[in-house]
Amino acid sequence: MKAIIIDQYGGKEQLKEADMQKPRAAKDEVIVKLHATSVNPIDWKLREGYLKDMLPFEFPIILGWDAAGIVEEAGENVEGFKPGDRVFARPDTTNRGTYAEYAAIDAHLLARIPDSISFEEAACVPLAGLTAWQCLFDFGQVKKSDRVLIHAGAGGVGSFAIQLAKHAGAYVATTAGTHNVEFLKSLGADEVIDYKQQDFETVLQDMDFVLDSLGGEIEEKSFTILKEGGRLASIVAEPDQRKAEHKRIQSKNIWLVPNGGQLAQIADLLEQGHVKPIIGHRFPLTVEGMREAHALSESHHAKGKIVINIQ
Numbered sequence: 001m002k003a004i005i006i007d008q009y010g011g012k013e014q015l016k017e018a019d020m021q022k023p024r025a026a027k028d029e030v031i032v033k034l035h036a037t038s039v040n041p042i043d044w045k046l047r048e049g050y051l052k053d054m055l056p057f058e059f060p061i062i063l064g065w066d067a068a069g070i071v072e073e074a075g076e077n078v079e080g081f082k083p084g085d086r087v088f089a090r091p092d093t094t095n096r097g098t099y100a101e102y103a104a105i106d107a108h109l110l111a112r113i114p115d116s117i118s119f120e121e122a123a124c125v126p127l128a129g130l131t132a133w134q135c136l137f138d139f140g141q142v143k144k145s146d147r148v149l150i151h152a153g154a155g156g157v158g159s160f161a162i163q164l165a166k167h168a169g170a171y172v173a174t175t176a177g178t179h180n181v182e183f184l185k186s187l188g189a190d191e192v193i194d195y196k197q198q199d200f201e202t203v204l205q206d207m208d209f210v211l212d213s214l215g216g217e218i219e220e221k222s223f224t225i226l227k228e229g230g231r232l233a234s235i236v237a238e239p240d241q242r243k244a245e246h247k248r249i250q251s252k253n254i255w256l257v258p259n260g261g262q263l264a265q266i267a268d269l270l271e272q273g274h275v276k277p278i279i280g281h282r283f284p285l286t287v288e289g290m291r292e293a294h295a296l297s298e299s300h301h302a303k304g305k306i307v308i309n310i311q
Contacts, residue, residue: 003100004290005060009049012291012298018060023096023104024073030081030107031073032089036123037098037285038066039293039306040156047294057095064098067091067105068113068122069311078107086113088267090126090258099290101310111263114271121270124277124305128156129266131256132164135211135233139252144169146208149200149225151218153189154180156278156305157235161211162187163275173207175200180303187278201225212236223247278304285310 003020025031043063045051068088071081081087089109091098113122135157136142142165150161153174165172166188173191176184181192193200201221208230210222215236222232223243232239232251239251269275280303281296283289293306 001101002285003062004285004287005062005099006047007060009047009052012044012047012294014047015287015290015294017287020060020062020100022102025075025078025104027075027077028107029075029104030071030078030087030110032067032069032087032103032105033072033311034067034069034098034101034103035119035309035311036068037064037308037310038123038127038156039283039290039297039308040065040127041297042093042127043097044294044298055093059095061095062097062100064100064308065091065093066123066126067098067103068119069103072102075107081107081110086115086119086122087111088113088122088126089260089263090130090256092258099285099308101285107260109258109260109263111260111267114267117267117270117277120279120282120307120309121277123307124156124279125160125266125270126258126263127256128305129160129164129275130259130262131157131235131254132161132211133262133266134256134259135235135254136161136164136168136209139233139250139254140209140211140231142168142170142209146170147204147206148172149204149207149210149222150174150189151211151222152176152213152300153184153187153192154303155213155300156302157211157213159184159187159278159304160275162189164269166190167269167274170209173200173204183303209233212239223249223251279307280304281306283308 238253244251283293
């Protein structure tokens with residue numbers, strides 16, 4: 001099967017096309033013929049070697065951990081999914097990812113794609129949507145009337161987090177550049193702070209929850225706007241626990257755990273129109289396409305999700 005791989009760590013020039021063996025389904029797996037995947041920061045961070053201690057994979061590595069496609073084969077223990085089903089998933093993090101024509105995925109990580117959602121749209125959802133869900137609800141315990149700040153709202157995780165928090169009944173503030181202010185209001189944000197014009201820490205106070213995808217100085221300033229007992233979820237690095245303890249704030253670096261059940265709940269929200277995937281950019285599964293997609297992701301200026309068309 002066709003795949004885009006790396007056989008050593010380094011820049012985007014390490015992305016190469018290869019003919020890899022098509023996977024076979026283990027007892028609890030399905031083989032998905034992939035129609036679309038997407039690019040996430042974990043992809044290029046792993047490519048660069050930043051995660052090699054945490055994820056010591058053997059080469060060659062197929063990057064990519066968003067899957068949307070059709071079940072081609074189901075293992076003998078698989079129940080609830082059959083060949084022909086339209087499915088999406090955030091597969092386990094292995095060295096056989098989704099920049100490929102086929103992927104073997106544990107059946108318990110799958111969810112059905114709603115009929116009204118395309119493969120491209122579905123590929124936007126698993127990693128970013130589950131990250132937002134687990135930050136907001138598993139850790140943040142966000143509920144109706146909570147005051148929530150989502151940093152970098154125009155990004156993949158941010159755009160889902162805004163919609164999910166609004167659906168839960170929270171008051172949602174977010175940060176963005178001038179060109180994205182109206183876009184984020186259209187997603188339901190109650191307050192959009194243009195970071196080129198305002199400093200969020202002078203505008204907001206008494207927040208219940210902050211989702212930080214930027215780290216550094218932004219994360220430090222985020223502590224100052226949280227109320228006592230508030231929560232800060234970072235998807236970048238472990239927050240400063242001394243600062244958190246000083247303000248009686250709970251803070252944690254959230255590392256996504258693939259979860260088919262939660263993905264099915266998000267699928268219901270997609271079907272009902274409460275949440276919509278935002279496709280910002282499209283590229284083909286080619287060496288040139290993947291290199292351009294990685295460069296865009298690394299720029300931190302992608303709007304919504306970067307989708308890769310496979311079939």
